[in-house]
Amino acid sequence: MQKNSFLIIAIICLLFSCKQEHHLSKIEGKQIPVSDSIALDTEIDDFIKPFRDNLEKDMSKVLSYAPKTYHKKDGNLNTAIGNLMAHIVLEEGNPIFNKRTGKNIDMVLLNHGGIRAAINKGNITTETAYQVMPFENSIVVVALKGQQIDSLVYYLSKAKKAHPIEGLKLTLDKNYNIVEALINKEKIDSNKTYYVATNDYLYNGGDNMKFFKTNDTVYTLDYKIRNAMIDYFKKVDTINPKLDDRFTQIQ
Amino acid sequence: MKRRDFIQQATAATALVTIGGYGFSSFAAGSSTKKITILHTNDVHSHIDPFGPDDSRNANQGGVARRATLIENIRKENPNTLLLDAGDIFQGTPYFNYYGGELEFKLMSKLKYDAATIGNHDFDNGIDGLYAQLPHANFQFISANYDFKNTVMDTHVKPYQIFIKDGIKIGVFGIGIKLDGLVDKKMYKETVYLDPIETSQEMTRILKDQEQCDLVICLSHLGYHYSKSPEKISDLNLAKSTKDIDLIIGGHTHTFLPKPTVAQNIEGKNVLVNQVGCYGINLGKIDFYFDSDKSKSANGTSIIV
Numbered sequence: 001m002q003k004n005s006f007l008i009i010a011i012i013c014l015l016f017s018c019k020q021e022h023h024l025s026k027i028e029g030k031q032i033p034v035s036d037s038i039a040l041d042t043e044i045d046d047f048i049k050p051f052r053d054n055l056e057k058d059m060s061k062v063l064s065y066a067p068k069t070y071h072k073k074d075g076n077l078n079t080a081i082g083n084l085m086a087h088i089v090l091e092e093g094n095p096i097f098n099k100r101t102g103k104n105i106d107m108v109l110l111n112h113g114g115i116r117a118a119i120n121k122g123n124i125t126t127e128t129a130y131q132v133m134p135f136e137n138s139i140v141v142v143a144l145k146g147q148q149i150d151s152l153v154y155y156l157s158k159a160k161k162a163h164p165i166e167g168l169k170l171t172l173d174k175n176y177n178i179v180e181a182l183i184n185k186e187k188i189d190s191n192k193t194y195y196v197a198t199n200d201y202l203y204n205g206g207d208n209m210k211f212f213k214t215n216d217t218v219y220t221l222d223y224k225i226r227n228a229m230i231d232y233f234k235k236v237d238t239i240n241p242k243l244d245d246r247f248t249q250i251q
Numbered sequence: 252m253k254r255r256d257f258i259q260q261a262t263a264a265t266a267l268v269t270i271g272g273y274g275f276s277s278f279a280a281g282s283s284t285k286k287i288t289i290l291h292t293n294d295v296h297s298h299i300d301p302f303g304p305d306d307s308r309n310a311n312q313g314g315v316a317r318r319a320t321l322i323e324n325i326r327k328e329n330p331n332t333l334l335l336d337a338g339d340i341f342q343g344t345p346y347f348n349y350y351g352g353e354l355e356f357k358l359m360s361k362l363k364y365d366a367a368t369i370g371n372h373d374f375d376n377g378i379d380g381l382y383a384q385l386p387h388a389n390f391q392f393i394s395a396n397y398d399f400k401n402t403v404m405d406t407h408v409k410p411y412q413i414f415i416k417d418g419i420k421i422g423v424f425g426i427g428i429k430l431d432g433l434v435d436k437k438m439y440k441e442t443v444y445l446d447p448i449e450t451s452q453e454m455t456r457i458l459k460d461q462e463q464c465d466l467v468i469c470l471s472h473l474g475y476h477y478s479k480s481p482e483k484i485s486d487l488n489l490a491k492s493t494k495d496i497d498l499i500i501g502g503h504t505h506t507f508l509p510k511p512t513v514a515q516n517i518e519g520k521n522v523l524v525n526q527v528g529c530y531g532i533n534l535g536k537i538d539f540y541f542d543s544d545k546s547k548s549a550n551g552t553s554i555i556v
Contacts, residue, residue: 022285022419022465022541024497029511029537029556031527034318036301036311041319044361048299048316051354055345130345136375204435 059127063233070241071118075162077172077247081119081132082164084241085110085229090166092228093139093197096221105141106183106194107167109152110225111207114199115164124233133226137199143216146190151211153181153188156247163207165247172249179250199225282544285417287466288332289537290322293502294529295336296343296372297355302530313531315358321534322362329538331416334363335423337502338370338472341381343530351376356387364390366412368425368470369397370502374438378402393425393470396450401441411454419465419541422458426451426471426489428503447473447484448492455495466539469496474504475526490514490522498523498537505529510556511537521554 070081086108094105117131144152156163156170157178171179181188188194193216202209203218233239301314326332336359341352352373359367367390373381382403385392395410411424426447430439451469458464469489477483486501494516501524511525527533 022283022543024465024539024552025284025542025544026540027497027523027537027552027554028540029523029525029535029554031508031510031525032321032534032536034301034313034321034532034534036317038317039320040314040316041323042316044319044358045316047361048354048358051346051350052300055349058349059345127345130348134343134345134348136348201435204437205432206435 059125059130061126062123063126063129063230064124064236065238066119066121066124067238067240069118069121072112072115072162075243077160077162077170077249078165078243079112079162080241080243081115082110082112082162083166083244083246084119084239085115085132085225086164086166087241088228088232089139089197089225092231093141093221093223096223097141097195097197097219100221101219103195105167105197108165108197109156109168109202109209110164110198111202111209112161112163113207114201119239124239126230129226129229129233133229135201135225137201137225139197139221139223139225139228140200140203141195141197141219141221142203142212143193143218144196144211144214145216146188146192146194148211148214149181149183149188149194149196150190151214152196152209153178155209155211162247168246170247171245174249174251176249282542284543285419285541286329286331287416287419287421287539287541288325288329289335289468289498289500289535289539290325290332291335291337291500291525291527291535291537292318292531292533293337293472293500293526294339294370294505295355295531296339296529297341297347297352298344298530299346299354299358300344302532309530309532315362315531318531318534319362325536331419333365333414333416333421333423335468335470335500336364336367337470337500337526338368338427339372339502339529340367340370342372342375347375351380352384353387356384360387360389365414366391366393366423366425366470368392368472368502369394369408369427370472371428371430371434374430374434374442377438378404378440378442382407393423394427395424395454396445396447397427398443398445400443404442410450411458413458413462413464419539420463421466421468422454422462422464423468423470424451424454424458426469426473428472428474429484447471447489451489451493451496455493459495465541466498467496469499471499472502475501475506475508475524476504486524486526487512487514490516490524492517494518494520496522497539498525500535501526507533511535513554513556521552523554523556 089108169182203212302309392408414421476485476487486499506526507528514522516522527535
């Protein structure tokens with residue numbers, strides 16, 4: 001009797017399971033490399049082609065020449081590529097700022113992390129500018145009181161990174177304390193207003209640069225950093241950026 | 252619920268009978284196996300073409316046209332396949348700067364992606380830039396912890412999507428990373444970030460308890476794990492703080508794993524966590540086998556990674 005009831009239940013169960021109930025019994029997981037041994041899907045490739053051709057036409061355009069390779073890791077508190085980036089923002093940004101306001105940019109501050117690739121020895125193309133600066137960030141000029149400049153300088157002394165600067169000269173001691181900070185070769189005047197060029201990402205607090213928010217005025221130049229680079233490269237036959245003493249530490 | 256209880260009882264009975272020595276092999280012949288394949292990518296970052304031959308790390312790797320061939324072959328082998336992306340579709344090559352994500356979405360549509368979640372870089376042209384590309388996407392965007400109610404994305408993103416393949420019910424929900432401090436507020440505008448753990452618990456309640464899904468998948472852009480801030484919410488932390496999730500497909504940290512991770516959830520049950528690096532160099536493939544034969548499934552689920 002007991003055997004029979006077991007059998008009946010078991011049969012019902014099997015009928016149920018065959019028709020409806022499935023249970024997870026096994027999971028197999030792996031990763032497949034998309035390697036060059038896999039054939040191209042020609043339909044997809046043909047679809048990409050016009051986009052690619054249009055892009056390559058622009059990207060391969062030679063704009064300037066790099067006599068050496070410039071990498072953001074080559075240097076302690078300033079790097080040749082960082083100095084170049086800061087210089088480009090000043091040189092290309094200031095004429096626009098001056099035309100609109102009659103004022104001049106006093107200094108430039110960018111961030112080290114924003115340099116996304118090296119400039120390799122050889123031809124500099126449009127693609128180089130896209131590699132170094134893939135983001136769509138634009139130049140902004142922020143009017144900061146001397147007091148805020150002190151916060152900016154303090155930030156740089158604590159960050160211990162080669163954040164690109166121009167116009168500011170900063171010297172730290174071996175414990176990263178500030179020895180001297182000069183703008184346009186003069187001591188920072190706490191009552192004076194300085195015009196600091198940066199990008200909109202940093203202005204909005206990127207890389208914890210909180211000091212930009214306490215400002216008198218912000219001027220948006222509507223000029224992308226990458227476009228400033230492209231414009232600069234077009235003008236300069238051979239770039240020649242150098243490490244210098246703008247941001248150093250006394251050992 | 253009643254039927255579930257009955258099946259559980261019946262399973263016990265079968266086990267007893269088997270022990271009793273009754274030959275059930277003749278009945279078992281009527282059993283069937285169903286196979287669901289989940290394919291996934293993350294952080295493709297506009298890498299439409301393969302890396303060039305001179306690239307120092309990934310020479311000749313990746314490329315959408317090759318990924319298409321690979322996916323097509325897998326679908327031929329098993330039509331019951333889902334293709335998912337864990338976000339950061341945008342930003343990384345001039346294709347994005349030039350076309351704003353149009354080509355990325357068009358290609359993903361051609362490859363028949365089923366769903367994608369939203370990564371932080373997908374806001375790089377602002378939420379309006381993302382919205383502008385939506386007409387090119389024939390796949391569903393899913394995010395359960397971004398509340399887009401007061402943005403242009405409202406009604407264009409679902410918290411979860413249920414797919415039925417060969418009678419197997421698969422629930423997929425999306426989880427995004429905290430945007431404050433990572434993305435400019437003027438880019439994400441009024442998007443509200445909700446707690447990932449609480450949101451996931453709500454999702455599993457809906458997908459497992461209400462909808463009775465056979466499989467629950469979390470498509471996450473939280474990041475795999477942060478060794479410098481181990482308490483920060485990540486896929487591994489999400490796995491151990493939740494239940495009823497079978498698979499977490501991750502992104503954001505560009506993590507290359509030697510094999511998928513088997514983590515334990517809050518109930519001590521296994522959760523698979525996977526991420527396949529970045530730039531479309533790899534395709535993740537997870538196969539789930541469902542069996543109707545009780546004596547097999549009573550032994551639990553075997554995981555082969």
